[in-house]
Amino acid sequence: MANVTVLGAGAWGTAFGQVLADAGNDVTMWAIEPEIVEAIEKTHTNPVRLPSVKQLPANMTATGDRAAAVRGADVVVVAIAAQHAREALVEFKDLIPETALIVSLMKGIEQSTGKRMDQVVCEALGLEDERFLAVSGPNLSKQVAAREPAATVVGCTNIENAYEVAKLCTTKYFRAFVTSDVIGLEMCGSLKNVVALAVGMSHGAGYGENTAAMIETRGLAEIAAVGEAAGAMPETFRGLAGVGDLIATCGSPLSRNYTFGYNLGKGLSVEEATKESNGVAEGVATASAVVALGEQYHVPTPLALAMTRVLNDGISCAEMLGEMFPEGVTEE
Ligand SMILES: NC(=O)C1=CN([C@@H]2O[C@H](COP(=O)(O)OP(=O)(O)OC[C@H]3O[C@@H](n4cnc5c(N)ncnc54)[C@H](OP(=O)(O)O)[C@@H]3O)[C@@H](O)[C@H]2O)C=CC1
Ligand SMILES: O=C(CO)COP(=O)(O)O
The missing domain is CATH 3.40.50.720 (NAD(P)-binding Rossmann-like Domain)
Structure with missing residues (x-):
């Protein structure tokens, strides 16, 4: 020892x-x-x-x-x-x-x-x-x-x-x-906090499990795309630090990120949600960093981008979902 x-x-x-x-x-x-x-x-x-x-x-x-x-x-x-x-x-x-x-x-x-x-x-x-x-x-x-x-x-x-x-x-x-795979662990842990903000927000706004699953699944794809571009191993995103942590964080009111998002979904401002938070919600500062990383690696980050619009411009949950999932049909 x-x-x-x-x-x-x-x-x-x-x-x-x-x-x-x-x-x-x-x-x-x-x-x-x-x-x-x-x-x-x-x-x-x-x-x-x-x-x-x-x-x-x-x-x-x-x-x-x-x-x-x-x-x-x-x-x-x-x-x-x-x-x-x-x-x-x-x-x-x-x-x-x-x-x-x-x-x-x-x-x-x-x-x-x-x-x-x-x-x-x-x-x-x-x-x-x-x-x-x-x-x-x-x-x-x-x-x-x-x-x-x-x-x-x-x-x-x-x-x-x-x-x-x-x-x-x-x-x-x-x-x-x-x-x-250190890079994979870092990317999984950091980026899932941004997804948890969005899932918490959707629950706070009154939406149910289908909406949450939609955000989580597309969120995992976004985490993996940015992570792999940064040099992470694809299998890490399927493991405990990837999908495992996404399930725990996006599914629990014990998560500060989920709760921060939930409070935004209920109508609190970023300042009010910050005051309510019992500890650091890392996704708040990380969201814009993910957008910048996406630009650096030429990887689209619609979820992180929509979350920065919530945090910086105060758009609603419905508007966030609209930006995350624009009209038109694309391949999964
Ligand atoms: N909580 C969880 O379930 C998990 C958290 N994490 C990650 O672990 C990290 C820490 O989380 P957690 O402990 O829960 O967060 P907390 O918000 O509970 O604590 C943050 C810690 O950072 C310290 N701190 C902040 N600024 C400074 C500074 N300038 N100098 C020295 N210390 C400083 C705080 O000190 P002080 O108390 O004096 O303000 C506090 O000890 C985060 O990145 C989080 O994402 C990872 C897995 C699980
Ligand atoms: O990382 C976590 C669980 O694995 C904790 O999440 P929060 O920082 O959102 O509380």
Whole structure:
């Protein structure tokens, strides 16, 4: 077992930290919020981000000191809101041991650069590809935190490193598969959040399962087209991180993206939906990045484009569907 540091004690950082602790690792949580550090240290709870857990494991500690957090770490897990990852990670660049593996849980594309989190993390930390791992799958944090059976995918260009981290996060209730398709995991995790916004919006507007299935299916095709153009393996989109995460995220009010979209569908403005959101809805910033990636790779992204029209211009759900599925017959 290993010394693992988790940067970011949000809902998923904390729940995944619990998985790692349950697997027998010594887990140190680092958080920017002193209130969260104190709660984990003193009461073994995270009432701000993961209130459903009444007692975090004894082998999980917390600190707000960057150097102390990563000192002696074998593995550093990054679970920071994607748009803030770069600025947060540069502060750790000279502190993380040179041998440590870096694992990203994040599901987003950096809006200002159009870069995936593997690119952002490697740039911010000056990391070679082989030390970077992505973890992605149908992993709603509250359900994993309740130790309900679930599975994920660990990806690394060096498959031996993927096996190593997969073993570190395997418990009786949490299984990990491995892949070398890091780009596929990044694209699946990030782009499905945009689809979840659209599906949530359709439910919020009162539409049922047929509409949801239509958006999800075309959404999966869009994710796969952009992902493959970026270099991902086609089979990844059929797996846990692809269709699996799409099912979980688009089907659950526990998803912040789904709920954000649901609130838009009910008539809330983007500002109102942001206020209502309990944690980051990554799809909001990622939608325009997906459109830019589509333009870069010459791949149509009607779903992401329609979602940006909702977010920027306030078009209705019916109008969004009209833009996503224009009149006329085309091949599936
Ligand atoms: N929740 C889930 O079910 C899953 C989430 N993910 C992905 O994991 C990532 C994290 O999600 P989650 O933990 O749920 O999100 P939360 O919104 O619960 O937490 C976000 C975390 O980012 C931190 N953060 C934001 N800005 C900064 C900054 N400038 N410096 C340092 N820390 C910062 C927050 O700190 P603070 O609390 O102090 O604001 C918080 O710890 C996201 O990319 C998400 O898509 C992946 C799988 C499942
Ligand atoms: O990625 C997730 C489940 O796999 C969580 O989705 P949200 O970020 O929308 O809550």
